[in-house]
Amino acid sequence: MTIENKKGWIFWFNPFKYGTDRWMYALHRLTGIVLGLYLMAHVWETSNILNGPVTWNKIMVDLDYPFGVHYGPYILSAILIAASYHALNGIRLTIVENGLLLPKPYRPEFPYKPKSLKGLNNVLKLAVAIFMLVICGIGIVFIFTGAIV
Amino acid sequence: MEGSDMQEIVLKGFGEVVKTITFRIRRYDPENKELPKYMEYKVPIQKGMTVLDSILYIKEHLDHSLAARYSCRMGICGSCGMIINGKEKLACQTQVLELGKNLIKVDPMGNYEITKDLVPDVSKLFRNHETVKPFIIREEEEPKSEFLQTPEQREEFAMFTDCILCGMCLSACPTSASDELYLGPQALAQGYRYIADNRDLGFNERLNALDSKHGVWRCHFSGACSEVCPKGVDPALAIQLLRQVLTTNVFVKFKQKGTTKAPERKSVSGVS
Numbered sequence: 001m002t003i004e005n006k007k008g009w010i011f012w013f014n015p016f017k018y019g020t021d022r023w024m025y026a027l028h029r030l031t032g033i034v035l036g037l038y039l040m041a042h043v044w045e046t047s048n049i050l051n052g053p054v055t056w057n058k059i060m061v062d063l064d065y066p067f068g069v070h071y072g073p074y075i076l077s078a079i080l081i082a083a084s085y086h087a088l089n090g091i092r093l094t095i096v097e098n099g100l101l102l103p104k105p106y107r108p109e110f111p112y113k114p115k116s117l118k119g120l121n122n123v124l125k126l127a128v129a130i131f132m133l134v135i136c137g138i139g140i141v142f143i144f145t146g147a148i149v
Numbered sequence: 150m151e152g153s154d155m156q157e158i159v160l161k162g163f164g165e166v167v168k169t170i171t172f173r174i175r176r177y178d179p180e181n182k183e184l185p186k187y188m189e190y191k192v193p194i195q196k197g198m199t200v201l202d203s204i205l206y207i208k209e210h211l212d213h214s215l216a217a218r219y220s221c222r223m224g225i226c227g228s229c230g231m232i233i234n235g236k237e238k239l240a241c242q243t244q245v246l247e248l249g250k251n252l253i254k255v256d257p258m259g260n261y262e263i264t265k266d267l268v269p270d271v272s273k274l275f276r277n278h279e280t281v282k283p284f285i286i287r288e289e290e291e292p293k294s295e296f297l298q299t300p301e302q303r304e305e306f307a308m309f310t311d312c313i314l315c316g317m318c319l320s321a322c323p324t325s326a327s328d329e330l331y332l333g334p335q336a337l338a339q340g341y342r343y344i345a346d347n348r349d350l351g352f353n354e355r356l357n358a359l360d361s362k363h364g365v366w367r368c369h370f371s372g373a374c375s376e377v378c379p380k381g382v383d384p385a386l387a388i389q390l391l392r393q394v395l396t397t398n399v400f401v402k403f404k405q406k407g408t409t410k411a412p413e414r415k416s417v418s419g420v421s
Binding site (some may be wrong): 001002008009012015018022025040093100102103110 | 390
Protein backbone atom coordinates (compact mmCIF):
# COMPACT_ATOMS: atom_id res chain seq x y z
CA MET A 1 0.00 0.00 0.00
CA THR A 2 1.42 3.36 -0.99
CA ILE A 3 1.11 6.62 0.92
CA GLU A 4 0.55 10.14 -0.40
CA ASN A 5 3.64 12.39 -0.34
CA LYS A 6 2.45 15.61 -1.98
CA LYS A 7 4.35 18.74 -1.15
CA GLY A 8 1.16 20.81 -1.37
CA TRP A 9 0.64 24.54 -1.96
CA ILE A 10 2.80 25.41 1.04
CA PHE A 11 5.77 24.38 -1.14
CA TRP A 12 5.16 27.47 -3.32
CA PHE A 13 6.62 29.52 -0.50
CA ASN A 14 9.62 27.28 0.12
CA PRO A 15 12.28 28.54 -2.31
CA PHE A 16 15.13 27.85 0.09
CA LYS A 17 17.89 25.75 -1.49
CA TYR A 18 16.78 26.78 -4.99
CA GLY A 19 17.89 29.69 -7.18
CA THR A 20 16.76 33.22 -8.03
CA ASP A 21 13.96 32.20 -10.40
CA ARG A 22 12.41 30.03 -7.72
CA TRP A 23 12.61 32.90 -5.23
CA MET A 24 11.00 35.27 -7.71
CA TYR A 25 8.24 32.71 -8.31
CA ALA A 26 7.51 32.52 -4.58
CA LEU A 27 7.49 36.32 -4.25
CA HIS A 28 5.26 36.64 -7.33
CA ARG A 29 2.72 34.26 -5.77
CA LEU A 30 2.89 36.01 -2.41
CA THR A 31 2.51 39.53 -3.83
CA GLY A 32 -0.30 38.27 -6.08
CA ILE A 33 -2.27 37.01 -3.10
CA VAL A 34 -1.55 40.16 -1.08
CA LEU A 35 -2.65 42.41 -3.96
CA GLY A 36 -5.81 40.33 -4.49
CA LEU A 37 -6.79 40.79 -0.87
CA TYR A 38 -5.84 44.48 -1.01
CA LEU A 39 -8.02 44.98 -4.08
CA MET A 40 -11.08 43.60 -2.27
CA ALA A 41 -10.36 45.75 0.78
CA HIS A 42 -9.84 48.74 -1.50
CA VAL A 43 -13.23 48.25 -3.17
CA TRP A 44 -14.90 48.01 0.24
CA GLU A 45 -13.03 51.08 1.46
CA THR A 46 -13.96 53.32 -1.47
CA SER A 47 -17.56 52.08 -1.51
CA ASN A 48 -17.96 53.76 1.89
CA ILE A 49 -18.19 57.11 0.15
CA LEU A 50 -21.85 56.25 -0.41
CA ASN A 51 -22.41 56.49 3.36
CA GLY A 52 -21.72 60.20 3.46
CA PRO A 53 -18.76 62.43 4.32
CA VAL A 54 -18.76 61.73 8.07
CA THR A 55 -18.34 57.96 7.69
CA TRP A 56 -15.84 58.47 4.89
CA ASN A 57 -13.63 60.77 6.94
CA LYS A 58 -13.80 58.45 9.94
CA ILE A 59 -12.72 55.47 7.84
CA MET A 60 -9.91 57.47 6.27
CA VAL A 61 -8.56 58.32 9.72
CA ASP A 62 -9.10 54.75 11.00
CA LEU A 63 -7.14 53.31 8.09
CA ASP A 64 -4.35 55.82 8.52
CA TYR A 65 -4.10 55.09 12.25
CA PRO A 66 -4.75 51.34 12.69
CA PHE A 67 -4.50 50.35 16.38
CA GLY A 68 -4.05 54.01 17.18
CA VAL A 69 -0.59 54.25 15.60
CA HIS A 70 0.26 56.10 12.37
CA TYR A 71 0.93 52.94 10.31
CA GLY A 72 -0.86 54.19 7.18
CA PRO A 73 2.21 55.30 5.15
CA TYR A 74 4.03 52.05 5.94
CA ILE A 75 1.09 49.94 4.71
CA LEU A 76 0.87 52.03 1.55
CA SER A 77 4.62 51.64 0.97
CA ALA A 78 4.32 47.86 1.35
CA ILE A 79 1.46 47.81 -1.18
CA LEU A 80 3.54 49.93 -3.56
CA ILE A 81 6.51 47.56 -3.28
CA ALA A 82 4.27 44.52 -3.83
CA ALA A 83 2.46 46.10 -6.79
CA SER A 84 5.62 47.32 -8.53
CA TYR A 85 7.31 43.93 -8.10
CA HIS A 86 4.26 42.00 -9.34
CA ALA A 87 3.83 44.27 -12.36
CA LEU A 88 7.48 44.38 -13.42
CA ASN A 89 8.10 40.68 -12.83
CA GLY A 90 4.87 40.00 -14.72
CA ILE A 91 6.29 41.81 -17.74
CA ARG A 92 9.51 39.79 -17.44
CA LEU A 93 7.53 36.54 -17.25
CA THR A 94 5.42 37.51 -20.27
CA ILE A 95 8.63 37.90 -22.26
CA VAL A 96 10.47 34.76 -21.15
CA GLU A 97 7.40 32.50 -20.97
CA ASN A 98 6.89 33.08 -24.66
CA GLY A 99 10.38 31.79 -25.28
CA LEU A 100 11.75 35.24 -26.11
CA LEU A 101 15.25 36.28 -24.99
CA LEU A 102 15.98 32.69 -24.00
CA PRO A 103 18.97 30.77 -25.40
CA LYS A 104 18.65 28.36 -28.29
CA PRO A 105 18.90 24.66 -27.40
CA TYR A 106 22.53 23.95 -26.52
CA ARG A 107 24.70 21.00 -25.54
CA PRO A 108 24.78 20.69 -21.74
CA GLU A 109 28.25 20.52 -20.24
CA PHE A 110 29.27 19.50 -16.76
CA PRO A 111 28.51 20.87 -14.14
CA TYR A 112 25.20 21.42 -15.95
CA LYS A 113 24.19 24.96 -15.07
CA PRO A 114 20.90 25.65 -16.91
CA LYS A 115 21.35 28.52 -19.39
CA SER A 116 17.65 29.42 -19.51
CA LEU A 117 17.94 30.84 -15.99
CA LYS A 118 20.96 32.96 -16.91
CA GLY A 119 21.98 35.22 -19.78
CA LEU A 120 19.34 37.67 -20.96
CA ASN A 121 16.92 36.33 -18.36
CA ASN A 122 19.35 37.65 -15.73
CA VAL A 123 19.49 41.01 -17.51
CA LEU A 124 15.69 41.16 -17.29
CA LYS A 125 15.84 40.36 -13.58
CA LEU A 126 18.31 43.20 -13.12
CA ALA A 127 15.99 45.52 -15.05
CA VAL A 128 13.13 44.51 -12.72
CA ALA A 129 15.30 45.40 -9.72
CA ILE A 130 16.38 48.78 -11.14
CA PHE A 131 12.86 49.84 -12.17
CA MET A 132 11.56 48.73 -8.78
CA LEU A 133 14.15 50.84 -6.98
CA VAL A 134 13.25 53.92 -9.02
CA ILE A 135 9.47 53.48 -8.70
CA CYS A 136 9.56 52.62 -5.00
CA GLY A 137 12.06 55.41 -4.27
CA ILE A 138 9.89 58.09 -5.85
CA GLY A 139 6.68 56.57 -4.45
CA ILE A 140 7.84 56.20 -0.86
CA VAL A 141 9.25 59.74 -0.76
CA PHE A 142 5.84 60.94 -2.02
CA ILE A 143 3.91 58.86 0.51
CA PHE A 144 5.88 60.14 3.48
CA THR A 145 6.54 63.76 2.51
CA GLY A 146 4.05 64.56 -0.25
CA ALA A 147 6.91 65.85 -2.40
CA ILE A 148 7.20 64.80 -6.00
CA VAL A 149 10.86 64.08 -6.77
CA MET B 150 56.17 7.73 -12.99
CA GLU B 151 55.58 4.03 -12.65
CA GLY B 152 52.16 2.56 -12.45
CA SER B 153 52.50 1.46 -8.85
CA ASP B 154 53.51 4.97 -7.72
CA MET B 155 50.53 6.44 -9.49
CA GLN B 156 48.27 3.94 -7.80
CA GLU B 157 49.65 4.92 -4.40
CA ILE B 158 48.91 8.57 -4.98
CA VAL B 159 45.41 7.88 -6.24
CA LEU B 160 44.60 5.54 -3.39
CA LYS B 161 46.18 7.75 -0.68
CA GLY B 162 43.76 8.14 2.16
CA PHE B 163 41.35 5.72 0.54
CA GLY B 164 39.60 3.43 2.96
CA GLU B 165 40.34 5.56 6.03
CA VAL B 166 37.39 6.75 8.02
CA VAL B 167 37.42 10.55 7.79
CA LYS B 168 34.52 11.26 10.12
CA THR B 169 31.21 9.94 11.37
CA ILE B 170 28.09 11.55 9.96
CA THR B 171 24.51 11.20 11.15
CA PHE B 172 21.90 10.32 8.56
CA ARG B 173 18.30 11.23 9.36
CA ILE B 174 16.22 9.09 7.03
CA ARG B 175 12.46 9.16 6.59
CA ARG B 176 11.04 5.69 7.13
CA TYR B 177 7.65 4.38 6.12
CA ASP B 178 6.62 0.78 6.41
CA PRO B 179 3.46 -0.10 4.45
CA GLU B 180 2.82 -3.17 6.60
CA ASN B 181 2.24 -1.46 9.92
CA LYS B 182 -0.02 1.49 9.24
CA GLU B 183 2.04 4.10 11.04
CA LEU B 184 2.80 7.53 9.68
CA PRO B 185 6.31 8.08 8.27
CA LYS B 186 8.91 8.89 10.90
CA TYR B 187 12.58 9.86 10.92
CA MET B 188 15.28 7.52 12.16
CA GLU B 189 18.93 8.38 12.72
CA TYR B 190 21.96 6.32 11.80
CA LYS B 191 25.64 7.02 12.41
CA VAL B 192 27.77 6.16 9.40
CA PRO B 193 31.60 6.18 9.30
CA ILE B 194 32.44 8.08 6.12
CA GLN B 195 35.43 7.26 3.95
CA LYS B 196 36.83 9.54 1.29
CA GLY B 197 34.78 9.27 -1.89
CA MET B 198 31.64 7.82 -0.29
CA THR B 199 28.37 8.91 -1.85
CA VAL B 200 25.01 9.17 -0.14
CA LEU B 201 23.98 5.96 -1.88
CA ASP B 202 27.08 4.19 -0.48
CA SER B 203 26.07 5.39 2.98
CA ILE B 204 22.52 4.12 2.54
CA LEU B 205 23.90 0.75 1.44
CA TYR B 206 26.22 0.78 4.47
CA ILE B 207 23.21 1.33 6.72
CA LYS B 208 21.38 -1.49 4.96
CA GLU B 209 24.34 -3.85 5.37
CA HIS B 210 25.43 -3.07 8.90
CA LEU B 211 22.81 -1.10 10.83
CA ASP B 212 19.26 -1.73 9.61
CA HIS B 213 18.43 -4.35 7.00
CA SER B 214 14.85 -3.18 6.62
CA LEU B 215 15.77 0.13 4.95
CA ALA B 216 14.53 0.25 1.35
CA ALA B 217 15.95 2.43 -1.43
CA ARG B 218 15.72 2.38 -5.20
CA TYR B 219 19.00 2.22 -7.14
CA SER B 220 20.65 0.44 -9.99
CA CYS B 221 23.73 1.68 -11.86
CA ARG B 222 25.49 3.79 -9.16
CA MET B 223 26.90 6.16 -11.78
CA GLY B 224 24.16 8.63 -12.64
CA ILE B 225 22.93 6.90 -15.77
CA CYS B 226 19.81 4.98 -14.76
CA GLY B 227 18.15 7.76 -12.74
CA SER B 228 16.73 5.46 -10.08
CA CYS B 229 18.17 6.91 -6.90
CA GLY B 230 16.66 10.40 -6.94
CA MET B 231 15.86 11.57 -3.41
CA ILE B 232 15.69 14.76 -1.41
CA ILE B 233 19.05 15.24 0.29
CA ASN B 234 19.22 18.15 2.74
CA GLY B 235 16.11 19.69 1.19
CA LYS B 236 17.07 19.51 -2.49
CA GLU B 237 16.50 16.82 -5.09
CA LYS B 238 19.72 15.00 -5.93
CA LEU B 239 20.84 11.66 -7.30
CA ALA B 240 22.15 9.79 -4.26
CA CYS B 241 24.86 8.10 -6.32
CA GLN B 242 26.27 11.42 -7.53
CA THR B 243 26.26 13.25 -4.20
CA GLN B 244 29.52 13.09 -2.28
CA VAL B 245 28.86 13.04 1.45
CA LEU B 246 31.96 15.09 2.32
CA GLU B 247 31.15 17.72 -0.31
CA LEU B 248 27.83 18.44 1.42
CA GLY B 249 29.91 19.68 4.36
CA LYS B 250 27.28 18.89 7.00
CA ASN B 251 27.40 16.63 10.03
CA LEU B 252 23.72 15.81 9.73
CA ILE B 253 22.27 14.70 6.42
CA LYS B 254 18.51 14.53 6.04
CA VAL B 255 17.27 12.12 3.40
CA ASP B 256 13.65 12.18 2.23
CA PRO B 257 11.95 10.29 -0.59
CA MET B 258 11.05 12.37 -3.67
CA GLY B 259 7.97 14.55 -3.19
CA ASN B 260 4.78 14.66 -5.31
CA TYR B 261 4.88 10.87 -5.79
CA GLU B 262 3.24 8.20 -3.72
CA ILE B 263 5.64 6.37 -1.43
CA THR B 264 5.87 2.59 -1.65
CA LYS B 265 8.34 2.14 1.20
CA ASP B 266 10.99 4.26 2.95
CA LEU B 267 12.88 6.02 0.13
CA VAL B 268 11.11 4.24 -2.72
CA PRO B 269 8.69 6.46 -4.66
CA ASP B 270 6.04 5.06 -6.97
CA VAL B 271 7.03 6.76 -10.24
CA SER B 272 4.22 5.32 -12.36
CA LYS B 273 2.75 8.85 -12.55
CA LEU B 274 5.91 10.00 -14.34
CA PHE B 275 5.70 7.23 -16.94
CA ARG B 276 1.97 7.78 -17.40
CA ASN B 277 2.55 11.48 -18.12
CA HIS B 278 5.44 10.63 -20.41
CA GLU B 279 3.15 8.32 -22.39
CA THR B 280 0.49 11.02 -22.72
CA VAL B 281 2.67 13.22 -24.96
CA LYS B 282 3.39 10.30 -27.36
CA PRO B 283 7.17 10.19 -27.03
CA PHE B 284 7.90 8.63 -30.39
CA ILE B 285 8.14 9.76 -34.00
CA ILE B 286 4.76 9.80 -35.69
CA ARG B 287 4.64 9.32 -39.46
CA GLU B 288 1.85 8.81 -41.94
CA GLU B 289 3.30 5.83 -43.73
CA GLU B 290 3.30 2.59 -41.78
CA GLU B 291 6.61 1.18 -42.83
CA PRO B 292 9.32 3.53 -44.02
CA LYS B 293 11.30 2.23 -46.96
CA SER B 294 14.38 4.39 -46.33
CA GLU B 295 16.02 6.67 -43.78
CA PHE B 296 14.76 10.17 -43.06
CA LEU B 297 17.60 12.59 -43.54
CA GLN B 298 18.49 15.15 -40.89
CA THR B 299 21.24 17.74 -40.90
CA PRO B 300 23.39 18.25 -37.78
CA GLU B 301 21.78 21.70 -37.32
CA GLN B 302 18.30 20.17 -37.36
CA ARG B 303 19.40 17.68 -34.72
CA GLU B 304 20.85 20.42 -32.49
CA GLU B 305 17.36 21.87 -32.12
CA PHE B 306 16.29 19.05 -29.80
CA ALA B 307 19.50 17.10 -29.04
CA MET B 308 19.79 18.35 -25.45
CA PHE B 309 16.30 17.17 -24.52
CA THR B 310 17.09 13.60 -25.56
CA ASP B 311 19.45 13.34 -22.57
CA CYS B 312 16.54 12.85 -20.14
CA ILE B 313 17.06 9.77 -17.97
CA LEU B 314 13.55 9.78 -16.47
CA CYS B 315 14.75 10.15 -12.89
CA GLY B 316 11.62 12.20 -12.11
CA MET B 317 13.37 14.73 -9.88
CA CYS B 318 11.94 17.65 -11.88
CA LEU B 319 8.41 16.61 -10.91
CA SER B 320 9.48 16.48 -7.29
CA ALA B 321 11.01 19.98 -7.42
CA CYS B 322 8.16 21.55 -9.42
CA PRO B 323 5.92 23.83 -7.32
CA THR B 324 3.05 23.38 -9.79
CA SER B 325 3.18 19.59 -9.48
CA ALA B 326 3.06 20.11 -5.72
CA SER B 327 -0.46 21.51 -5.90
CA ASP B 328 -1.82 20.14 -9.20
CA GLU B 329 -2.11 16.38 -9.29
CA LEU B 330 -2.93 16.22 -13.01
CA TYR B 331 -0.16 18.55 -14.24
CA LEU B 332 1.92 16.76 -16.88
CA GLY B 333 5.16 17.93 -15.33
CA PRO B 334 8.42 19.26 -16.78
CA GLN B 335 9.65 15.88 -17.96
CA ALA B 336 6.65 15.07 -20.16
CA LEU B 337 6.36 18.62 -21.55
CA ALA B 338 10.07 18.71 -22.42
CA GLN B 339 9.72 15.40 -24.21
CA GLY B 340 6.67 16.75 -26.03
CA TYR B 341 8.81 19.60 -27.32
CA ARG B 342 11.63 17.23 -28.18
CA TYR B 343 9.40 15.36 -30.68
CA ILE B 344 7.68 18.48 -32.01
CA ALA B 345 11.06 20.08 -32.73
CA ASP B 346 12.20 16.93 -34.55
CA ASN B 347 11.89 17.51 -38.28
CA ARG B 348 11.18 13.81 -38.95
CA ASP B 349 8.02 13.94 -36.85
CA LEU B 350 4.55 14.75 -38.18
CA GLY B 351 2.48 14.31 -35.00
CA PHE B 352 2.05 17.93 -33.85
CA ASN B 353 -1.76 17.84 -34.01
CA GLU B 354 -1.96 14.50 -32.22
CA ARG B 355 0.03 15.85 -29.27
CA LEU B 356 -1.81 19.17 -29.17
CA ASN B 357 -4.68 17.77 -27.11
CA ALA B 358 -2.47 16.75 -24.20
CA LEU B 359 -0.08 19.70 -24.32
CA ASP B 360 -2.48 22.58 -25.00
CA SER B 361 -4.76 21.82 -22.06
CA LYS B 362 -5.62 23.05 -18.60
CA HIS B 363 -3.09 20.77 -16.97
CA GLY B 364 -0.62 21.02 -19.81
CA VAL B 365 1.94 23.57 -20.85
CA TRP B 366 0.09 26.68 -19.58
CA ARG B 367 0.34 25.56 -15.97
CA CYS B 368 4.09 26.17 -15.92
CA HIS B 369 5.07 29.40 -14.18
CA PHE B 370 8.77 29.24 -14.93
CA SER B 371 10.19 28.84 -11.46
CA GLY B 372 13.16 27.06 -13.00
CA ALA B 373 13.38 24.49 -10.20
CA CYS B 374 13.19 21.59 -12.69
CA SER B 375 16.23 22.81 -14.61
CA GLU B 376 18.15 23.39 -11.42
CA VAL B 377 17.78 19.87 -10.09
CA CYS B 378 18.18 18.05 -13.43
CA PRO B 379 21.22 15.76 -13.10
CA LYS B 380 21.82 15.76 -16.87
CA GLY B 381 21.41 19.47 -17.58
CA VAL B 382 18.42 18.85 -19.84
CA ASP B 383 16.91 22.24 -18.93
CA PRO B 384 13.20 21.25 -19.14
CA ALA B 385 12.18 24.82 -18.29
CA LEU B 386 13.71 26.01 -21.57
CA ALA B 387 11.86 23.29 -23.49
CA ILE B 388 8.53 24.29 -21.93
CA GLN B 389 9.00 27.98 -22.81
CA LEU B 390 9.99 27.08 -26.38
CA LEU B 391 6.97 24.80 -26.61
CA ARG B 392 4.78 27.65 -25.43
CA GLN B 393 6.28 29.83 -28.14
CA VAL B 394 5.34 27.20 -30.73
CA LEU B 395 1.79 26.93 -29.38
CA THR B 396 1.30 30.71 -29.18
CA THR B 397 2.56 31.24 -32.71
CA ASN B 398 0.33 28.38 -33.83
CA VAL B 399 -2.73 30.52 -33.04
CA PHE B 400 -1.74 33.11 -35.67
CA VAL B 401 0.27 31.10 -38.15
CA LYS B 402 -0.49 27.38 -38.32
CA PHE B 403 2.52 25.37 -37.23
CA LYS B 404 4.10 23.45 -40.05
CA GLN B 405 6.42 20.56 -39.39
CA LYS B 406 9.67 21.22 -41.16
CA GLY B 407 9.62 17.87 -42.88
CA THR B 408 12.50 15.83 -44.07
CA THR B 409 13.94 14.64 -47.30
CA LYS B 410 14.06 10.94 -47.79
CA ALA B 411 17.16 9.02 -48.62
CA PRO B 412 16.98 7.09 -51.89
CA GLU B 413 15.07 3.86 -51.51
CA ARG B 414 17.16 0.90 -50.68
CA LYS B 415 17.37 -1.95 -53.09
CA SER B 416 18.90 -5.10 -51.83
CA VAL B 417 21.00 -7.20 -54.12
CA SER B 418 19.00 -10.32 -53.43
CA GLY B 419 15.74 -8.57 -54.25
CA VAL B 420 14.41 -8.90 -50.70
CA SER B 421 14.02 -5.54 -48.94
